[in-house]
Amino acid sequence: MNTRIYRIDELKTFAYSVFLKMGCPEADALLAADALLAADVRGIDSHGVARLSGYVRLWEAKRINPAPAIRIVHESPGTATIDGDAGLGLVVAPKAMTIAIEKAKACGTGWVAVRNSNHFGIAGYHTMLALEHDMIGWAMTNASPLVAPTFSTERLLGTNPISVAIPAGKQPPFVLDMATTTAANGKLEILQRKNKEAPLGWIQTKEGKPSTNPHELKAGGALIPLGSDYEHGSHKGYGLGAMVDILSAVLSGANYGPWVPPFVAFLQPPTDPVGTGIGHFLGAMRVDAFRPAEEFKQHMDNWIERFRSAKTTEGNLAVLIHGDPERQMTDQRLKEGVELNPAVEKDLKELAARLGLSL
Amino acid sequence: MNTRIYRIDELKTFAYSVFLKMGCPEADALLAADALLAADVRGIDSHGVARLSGYVRLWEAKRINPAPAIRIVHESPGTATIDGDAGLGLVVAPKAMTIAIEKAKACGTGWVAVRNSNHFGIAGYHTMLALEHDMIGWAMTNASPLVAPTFSTERLLGTNPISVAIPAGKQPPFVLDMATTTAANGKLEILQRKNKEAPLGWIQTKEGKPSTNPHELKAGGALIPLGSDYEHGSHKGYGLGAMVDILSAVLSGANYGPWVPPFVAFLQPPTDPVGTGIGHFLGAMRVDAFRPAEEFKQHMDNWIERFRSAKTTEGNLAVLIHGDPERQMTDQRLKEGVELNPAVEKDLKELAARLGLSL
Numbered sequence: 232m233n234t235r236i237y238r239i240d241e242l243k244t245f246a247y248s249v250f251l252k253m254g255c256p257e258a259d260a261l262l263a264a265d266a267l268l269a270a271d272v273r274g275i276d277s278h279g280v281a282r283l284s285g286y287v288r289l290w291e292a293k294r295i296n297p298a299p300a301i302r303i304v305h306e307s308p309g310t311a312t313i314d315g316d317a318g319l320g321l322v323v324a325p326k327a328m329t330i331a332i333e334k335a336k337a338c339g340t341g342w343v344a345v346r347n348s349n350h351f352g353i354a355g356y357h358t359m360l361a362l363e364h365d366m367i368g369w370a371m372t373n374a375s376p377l378v379a380p381t382f383s384t385e386r387l388l389g390t391n392p393i394s395v396a397i398p399a400g401k402q403p404p405f406v407l408d409m410a411t412t413t414a415a416n417g418k419l420e421i422l423q424r425k426n427k428e429a430p431l432g433w434i435q436t437k438e439g440k441p442s443t444n445p446h447e448l449k450a451g452g453a454l455i456p457l458g459s460d461y462e463h464g465s466h467k468g469y470g471l472g473a474m475v476d477i478l479s480a481v482l483s484g485a486n487y488g489p490w491v492p493p494f495v496a497f498l499q500p501p502t503d504p505v506g507t508g509i510g511h512f513l514g515a516m517r518v519d520a521f522r523p524a525e526e527f528k529q530h531m532d533n534w535i536e537r538f539r540s541a542k543t544t545e546g547n548l549a550v551l552i553h554g555d556p557e558r559q560m561t562d563q564r565l566k567e568g569v570e571l572n573p574a575v576e577k578d579l580k581e582l583a584a585r586l587g588l589s590l
Numbered sequence: 591m592n593t594r595i596y597r598i599d600e601l602k603t604f605a606y607s608v609f610l611k612m613g614c615p616e617a618d619a620l621l622a623a624d625a626l627l628a629a630d631v632r633g634i635d636s637h638g639v640a641r642l643s644g645y646v647r648l649w650e651a652k653r654i655n656p657a658p659a660i661r662i663v664h665e666s667p668g669t670a671t672i673d674g675d676a677g678l679g680l681v682v683a684p685k686a687m688t689i690a691i692e693k694a695k696a697c698g699t700g701w702v703a704v705r706n707s708n709h710f711g712i713a714g715y716h717t718m719l720a721l722e723h724d725m726i727g728w729a730m731t732n733a734s735p736l737v738a739p740t741f742s743t744e745r746l747l748g749t750n751p752i753s754v755a756i757p758a759g760k761q762p763p764f765v766l767d768m769a770t771t772t773a774a775n776g777k778l779e780i781l782q783r784k785n786k787e788a789p790l791g792w793i794q795t796k797e798g799k800p801s802t803n804p805h806e807l808k809a810g811g812a813l814i815p816l817g818s819d820y821e822h823g824s825h826k827g828y829g830l831g832a833m834v835d836i837l838s839a840v841l842s843g844a845n846y847g848p849w850v851p852p853f854v855a856f857l858q859p860p861t862d863p864v865g866t867g868i869g870h871f872l873g874a875m876r877v878d879a880f881r882p883a884e885e886f887k888q889h890m891d892n893w894i895e896r897f898r899s900a901k902t903t904e905g906n907l908a909v910l911i912h913g914d915p916e917r918q919m920t921d922q923r924l925k926e927g928v929e930l931n932p933a934v935e936k937d938l939k940e941l942a943a944r945l946g947l948s949l
Contacts, residue, residue: 305880305881306879307697307698307876307879308668308696308697308698309668309698309879310875310876310879310880312881337667338666338669338697338698338699339665339666339667339668339697339701340668340669340697340699342698342699342880380897380900380909381909381910382902382909382910383900383901384900384901385900385901387896397833397836405832405833407830413817413823414822414823430821430822432822433822435903438903438904457817457826458817458818458822459817462789463772463789463791463792463817463818464771464773464816466768466910466912467768467770467816468816470768470912471766471768473764473766473897474754474756474766477764477890477893478726481889481890481893482877482880484881484885487893488893488896488897489896505892506889516669517666518841520664520668520669520701521669521671521703521841521842522664522671522842527840527841530840530846530864531836531840534846534847537847537848538739538832538847541739541743541744541746542744543742543798544741544742544743544797544799545797547741550741551825553829553832
């Protein structure tokens, strides 16, 4: 049971205070809190305040540097590679996105590969930063290895998300933000809490057999790439996850594949790293580098309206545009606040007590 | 039954002669034949000579311009939008890729949106053009609407492929080339010829019910986005297909969604076009705009070797790297030639007779 409903702004203030306690400069703490809470606001509960104590534990383990000297280590007119100096991904990624946006102003598009970073929250937060500039935003990141490639029993990839945000005119933007697995880890966590079975095609056992046990990962099992099995195209999900890993880490000089350090502080990073930290890949494309922005946005509106008004299958009220469910959740949560998962609430209260903060 | 085995080079010469008969300039006919045959060489039989008479019929219907004046209609230092002048996509796309590569030399990455084009063959042909420049190649295209978005009964998207080709060192390159549907149309055509049922999750009926009938599309059914159903992430496949459509067509000024003109000449294009022709989106990223190329390639080799040596699930001999099956097929077909599908062979012989050519 939940003790009460939390307003988004008080959760954001709490996260801000926690980041300050970690030693983040004020501006970074504000940015990190904003990026973190973007997940709760949009209903991606697995990536918001639920992860706050995880970041703290990584900082306590000296695996997150609260005051990083983020620097460009390689660049061209339209690209850069940056070293995040083991900072919070929540801070490093928006700064990388700012560089991508500046590069795009000059060259039409800008791309930034990031190494030596940490978990960056939801990819959609970063891509949406491009929208106000009439740019298309791109974001990818690699992550702790929990996913087995097609035909493999080994966990070699993370849930490696891809987000692409595309501005429209009167219509809200198109915001794709997807894990390259059949189901993201967050969905599994919901089933774990409820002790419910997972659909076939989400997870496999340690031996690579189909499983419906949401706790299978603890026993050495793995998440399955988008597609679920070879017959239904899991090699495509594997290919997308691989592409994200390569662009985020092989291109930037971060750790890739099974060498990606785990998010949880109680697991040690591999002792034979192939790079530094985890990696991201961010991009910005100026719409008017291809076509006048107003013309593009009118056609985006037409695209969105046509798809949204498509005839639906039985029992479904509407064909959705990517970003619709998250916008609906945003409206609701900004108004009504959020009911935290009881385990998350307990965890946050303990964190508050430990750091001498109140919640 | 097949009359005989065909050598790849004789099929390429035949395609070249056909493109010359259509009125293509010699260099364009050579390029188109090379791009078309790349599909047969790599084992993507649905996109090679099997489509040759389709191109001819589109030319006869005056929907393909054999001698297009391809021109840049909009550009920035790192981007361009080109009008393909209703040319063969097989010619327009490689020329667009050449522009992307030149832009990348200057800016680090180069991106070209293409409108007023036609079917461009396999996406992988175009992305692999970047490899010899130590660049990462990107290619997407939209296509005739055969795919229903999640929760929709209407066909609003094509199989909209994504290809990304990434160079390695001693190892062969990573070449992802995937339709954003559970199964590409070519796989369905194989089942149609054999009169075999399709697995559940590939297609739906006109009413949006699951179907295993490979002929369902003729009855108004649709292909399903990668993921197969909502529970298994079909909204992700839908999102990827939508992104391809938007980048290829809304950004370039081509037709998008249900307005994309059909590949088959016996179906008329929509009478209310929202752009011109079909659209592509191509890109090239210079590896050394992010990291020294040799360093990158060493890590790519390490990445590939680690994944290729992963422990396999029961009954599977190896974890594959994207591009492996096509390379194996290439070795075989360049050596042994190709046994055409009897219907394709008959179609090509009729085409030869009609154009006064021999095969």
